[in-house]
Amino acid sequence: MTKPKIALYWCSSCGGCEESVLDMAEQLLTLQDMADIVFWPVAMDYKYDDLESMKDGEISATLINGAIRMEEQVSMAKLLRKKSAHIIAHGSCAHLGGVVGLANWFTSEDILKRSYEEVPTITNPQRDRPGKTGCKTDTALKLSPFLEYVTPLDRVVDVDLYIPGCPPTPTLVKEAIMTVLNGSWPDRGTILGDKRALCHTCPRKDTRIDDLKIKRFNRLHETEWDPKECFLNQHIICLGPATRGGCEARCINGNMPCRACFGPTDNVKDCGAKAISFFSSIIDSRDETELMTILKSIPDPAGLVYRYSTAASMLERKR
Amino acid sequence: MTRRITIDPITRLEGHGRINIFLDDCGHVDKVYLQVPDFKGFEKFCEGRAVEEMPTLTQKICGVCPMAHHIASSKALDDLFIVHPPTGATRLRELMYSAFIFEDHLLHFFFLGGPDLFVGANTPTDQRNIFGVIRKIGETIGRKMIDIRNRVRGITAMIAGSAVYPVSGLPGGVSKTITHEQQKEVKAVAADALAFACETMKLFDRVVLGNRVFRNWLNSDIFSSKTYYMGIVDSEGKVNFYDGKIRIIDPSGNEFTSFYAKDYLNHLEERIETWSYQKVLYLKKVGWRGYSDGKENGIYRVGPLARLNVSTGMATPLAHAQYVRMYDALGTRPLHNILAYHWARLIEVIYAAERMLELANDDDLPTSKIRTLPSHIQSEGIGVCEAPRGTLFHHYTATKAGIIGKVNLLVATQNNAAAICMSIEKAARAIFQSDSNENLDSNIVEMAFRAYDPCLACATH
Numbered sequence: 067m068t069k070p071k072i073a074l075y076w077c078s079s080c081g082g083c084e085e086s087v088l089d090m091a092e093q094l095l096t097l098q099d100m101a102d103i104v105f106w107p108v109a110m111d112y113k114y115d116d117l118e119s120m121k122d123g124e125i126s127a128t129l130i131n132g133a134i135r136m137e138e139q140v141s142m143a144k145l146l147r148k149k150s151a152h153i154i155a156h157g158s159c160a161h162l163g164g165v166v167g168l169a170n171w172f173t174s175e176d177i178l179k180r181s182y183e184e185v186p187t188i189t190n191p192q193r194d195r196p197g198k199t200g201c202k203t204d205t206a207l208k209l210s211p212f213l214e215y216v217t218p219l220d221r222v223v224d225v226d227l228y229i230p231g232c233p234p235t236p237t238l239v240k241e242a243i244m245t246v247l248n249g250s251w252p253d254r255g256t257i258l259g260d261k262r263a264l265c266h267t268c269p270r271k272d273t274r275i276d277d278l279k280i281k282r283f284n285r286l287h288e289t290e291w292d293p294k295e296c297f298l299n300q301h302i303i304c305l306g307p308a309t310r311g312g313c314e315a316r317c318i319n320g321n322m323p324c325r326a327c328f329g330p331t332d333n334v335k336d337c338g339a340k341a342i343s344f345f346s347s348i349i350d351s352r353d354e355t356e357l358m359t360i361l362k363s364i365p366d367p368a369g370l371v372y373r374y375s376t377a378a379s380m381l382e383r384k385r
Numbered sequence: 386m387t388r389r390i391t392i393d394p395i396t397r398l399e400g401h402g403r404i405n406i407f408l409d410d411c412g413h414v415d416k417v418y419l420q421v422p423d424f425k426g427f428e429k430f431c432e433g434r435a436v437e438e439m440p441t442l443t444q445k446i447c448g449v450c451p452m453a454h455h456i457a458s459s460k461a462l463d464d465l466f467i468v469h470p471p472t473g474a475t476r477l478r479e480l481m482y483s484a485f486i487f488e489d490h491l492l493h494f495f496f497l498g499g500p501d502l503f504v505g506a507n508t509p510t511d512q513r514n515i516f517g518v519i520r521k522i523g524e525t526i527g528r529k530m531i532d533i534r535n536r537v538r539g540i541t542a543m544i545a546g547s548a549v550y551p552v553s554g555l556p557g558g559v560s561k562t563i564t565h566e567q568q569k570e571v572k573a574v575a576a577d578a579l580a581f582a583c584e585t586m587k588l589f590d591r592v593v594l595g596n597r598v599f600r601n602w603l604n605s606d607i608f609s610s611k612t613y614y615m616g617i618v619d620s621e622g623k624v625n626f627y628d629g630k631i632r633i634i635d636p637s638g639n640e641f642t643s644f645y646a647k648d649y650l651n652h653l654e655e656r657i658e659t660w661s662y663q664k665v666l667y668l669k670k671v672g673w674r675g676y677s678d679g680k681e682n683g684i685y686r687v688g689p690l691a692r693l694n695v696s697t698g699m700a701t702p703l704a705h706a707q708y709v710r711m712y713d714a715l716g717t718r719p720l721h722n723i724l725a726y727h728w729a730r731l732i733e734v735i736y737a738a739e740r741m742l743e744l745a746n747d748d749d750l751p752t753s754k755i756r757t758l759p760s761h762i763q764s765e766g767i768g769v770c771e772a773p774r775g776t777l778f779h780h781y782t783a784t785k786a787g788i789i790g791k792v793n794l795l796v797a798t799q800n801n802a803a804a805i806c807m808s809i810e811k812a813a814r815a816i817f818q819s820d821s822n823e824n825l826d827s828n829i830v831e832m833a834f835r836a837y838d839p840c841l842a843c844a845t846h
Binding site: 076078079080081082083084085086088089091092094095098107108109110111112113114116135136138139164165166168169171172176177178180181182185186187188189190194195196197198206207209210212232233285286287288289290293316317319320321322325365366369370373 | 389392393394396397398399400401405407418420422423424425426428429430431432433434435436437438441442445446447448449451462466492496497500510511513514515516519527528531532534535538542545546547548549550551552553555556557560561650653654655656657658659660661662664666756758759780786787788793795828840842
């Protein structure tokens, strides 16, 4: 029997999802016995031409991580879609736009200007920009345009399976790869991980107060906290109630609150809206002035609740 | 008419890149460009965020060296809040940092650079990867390497939450301590890590230094450029990853300047190229004179070889003995050959393991005093550390309410950007010097950037 072919690619990413594959450790060696890895720029020397010369649908599945930030990432995603029977969105950026999607609170012009004209170390009197035309080499050295805004992978190609997380756990990566090897695909669009919120599997869940009422949230640098007790009991914002479980509570085990990298649960569309709705339910006031004071104890609420999911949210981007 | 050879994508590194080699009518190299076609904009979209979130936010610049950003960011917040972490917290930070340097350097030595060293520069494409390396060095040592990296990453997860993305850094300390029971495990893993580091150096001696081709290249002008070097040293001038003074030497090895992180704006400047999203750093006081080496041009290098070049040695005994041995064997100081980066990297692996063991053996490691709560905030904070790939700066301004105003990030690989362009051009000139040589694998050009272990995702934050 021929071995299935697997490819791994990255769009606008950090390499953390690649690490989540390497963290499968010895199982990575087993994978090499069970499948042919035909394209994986971080670890193997196959080039674009090798990929392009493959037959359509020849790859059993491609795991794509990273957000869609640059124009050439759109064409790469489409080429991989054509060559692959299945596409797996690997990690928060491919799934939800990820941290890269925070850029959507600004215009692309704001972003380029800051890095290439304004930072205190830059010297750029000509106000040049990457990709600016007019230089001698520009026709031969085309540079992919920086898109107006970030999108998750499924806005540019159909996605068959999602592995959530920044990064996903090696356990979930392994589960996705076993799906490819066994050919036992779940319904298209299935998101791996738990179906319920993180709180259900949180190691601190038994300490959670049921009818919690809060008049002020504590910021992380202002306070110390009990490492065994629910963060919310201690008036520290934790996004566990609005976030899909399955992350093995890594942040909680590091004695830090959840920041929603696994995104919403199956029955919720917008993770940030869910978080805001949850906080509204535990804020203990009906007085407008007092409410404003309580809200002030949550600095940058949008950046907090949408840290990983701005690009996939109902708000999506600055308009 | 000029002809172009494109290597797309360049591989076995972190991030996106493409090399364009332009050849003239005679088949000689006219010019070589390394393009980085990705950009994210952290320097903008971190504006408006809550300051205390920065160590877990900015580390998303890089999933390969997240710990470096996490530490530089935590230190920038220490500075912003004018707060000193308790000794116990600094110890835990340095322990997780040493664990990280160890496993990250090994990742490069075996997975990314390793195929060039063990499998060979000109072997077929399908063998130049970790699986080819393991076939070459044997499954026993291969599995041992995977196991020790995994266990050391387990230590990071134990101390900092997650092996990929640590979360424990806070202004004035860390969120978590370890128990006496956990300390025993750290000791055991650190001891095994040190044993493996020494075993790897022997493997390098036997297989890599024992390879005549590599040995020749190590002394060849093809892979050599005479630049300035920069790195952090401790009060005795020894290599330090976590803290110290930034030292710069000129291409002859004389100290050019040394400074603390807060003064970085006086020393470093960056420029842009319209053909890449990567900004290029150079020494402000020397200036930019194009892609050429020598004392008159402000091109400098960072990372393992640069750190060893600027220092008086390593702060731990076994690593220091290896440091002396390398300079004795190669006979010059500073060393300018980029393939010596691989050797220097391994010396740092030994150092990281020794430092991990020293910290693990400290009776006070399982301390309960891990935080100093800040009471004031100033308007700016600057943090620096030595990332595996070189010196990393985080600079924030903030409001009194603890909201980020402006952000400037100088990330390790940007320091090497100009030198990497020179190195690949030199290698390309050597292999495409006549039209008959085209069959020589363009992987040799890639070896010239790979020696630096660049992280182009970091470089285009």
